[in-house]
Amino acid sequence: MALLGKDRIEYKTNAEMLQIRKAALIVAQIHRELAAAVRPGITTAELDAIALQVLRSNGAKSNFFGYYDYPAQTCISVNDTVVHGIPGAQTLAPGDIVSLDCGAVLHGWHGDACFTAVVPGGDEKKRKERERLSRITRTAMWHGIAAMATGKYVRDIGSAIDDYVMTLSPEIRPDIVLDFIGHGIGTRMHQAPDVMNYRTRGKSPRLKPGMVLCIEPILTAGKQDNYTLADGWTVKTKDGSDACHWEHEVALHDRGIWVLSAPDGGAQELAQFGIVPVLPGQ
Structure with a gap:
């Protein structure tokens, strides 16, 4: 692993990417078990407890818990909560939209x-x-992931997400949340470079082998303007509109990309873009 450049991006070896993959696949397991558990009447605290059980069974820990004193294992954001919903007594109701953000170290x-x-x-x-x-937010994420394989600069990821959203008709087009973005990841959860979810101009790091990025568009059904509750974490839309969040962790190496948090490396979804993911080192 080398730290290069003035932005201090952490470039990983193929072997290190495979180590990161082990943590990312634990997150994928958490996702499977949470998806199976989501139902009317379950509390967000109960979902958080399921995530903790998976972490412990794999000898891992949450990288969310204790991060700037964050009090839970996961972030569970319901309806108009944009990000960082703290699990607790809230009960899921029929028809709720819930984003489940999970981590493992x-x-x-x-x-x-x-x-x-x-x-x-x-x-x-x-x-x-x-x-x-x-569905739109998830598709936007995959457009961003595909751009990591085909683009030249990190900003190309955000451009691809923005361009896809702008193809949608105005009556169904969501708003892109500007305040929360993707990031590099490796020996820390949040690292350089910043990964925008929208088109930007100016300098941007070149996409290079060794990068591992979290690509995570967050969209809202109404306006993206938001505010943070007194707990210092929970972010809500100002207009009360629904929010949605999808994220994958992706490695770029000398032979292509591999979606570390997808068991198939992203093969099924990337096929639509003509991209075949390759496991690092193969």
């Missing part, structure tokens, strides 16, 4: 990824609107 290497689920039941029209928001 194993042998000093960090995994971080998020998925969104819509709770079964509730008003059909509202539920379908929320399912569409989740």
Whole structure:
């Protein structure tokens, strides 16, 4: 591993990427178990406890817990909560949209990824609107991931996300949250470079082998303007509109990319872009 450049990006070897993959796949396991558990009546604290059980069974720890005194293992954000929802007594209701952001640290290497689920039941029209928001956000993420494989600069990831969202008709087009972005990851959860979810100009680091990035668009059904509650963590949309968050952890190496937090490396989703992911070192 080398720290190069004035922005101090941490470039990983292929062997180090495979170590990070172990942490990222624990996050993927957490996602599977949480997805199976999401239902009306379950509390966000109960979901958090499931994540802790998975972490312990794998000999890992949450990289969220204690981070700037964050009090839980996961961030669980429901409906108009944009990010950093603290698990607690809140009970999921039919039709809720819930983003579950999870992390793991194993042998000093960090995994971080998020998925969104819509709770079964509730008003059909509202539920379908929320399912569409989740589908759009997830698709935006994959456009960003594809750009990591085909682009020249880190800013190309945000441009790809922005360009996709702008192809949507105005009546269904979500707003891109500007205040929360993706990031590098490795021996720390948040590292250089910043990974914007929108088109930017100016200097941007060149995409180089050895980078591991978290690509995580966050979209809102209404306006993206937001505020933070008194707990110092929970971020809400100002207009009360729904929010959605998807995230994957992606490695770039000398033969291509590999989505570390996807068991198949992203093969199924990247096929639509003509991209075949390659495991580092192969």
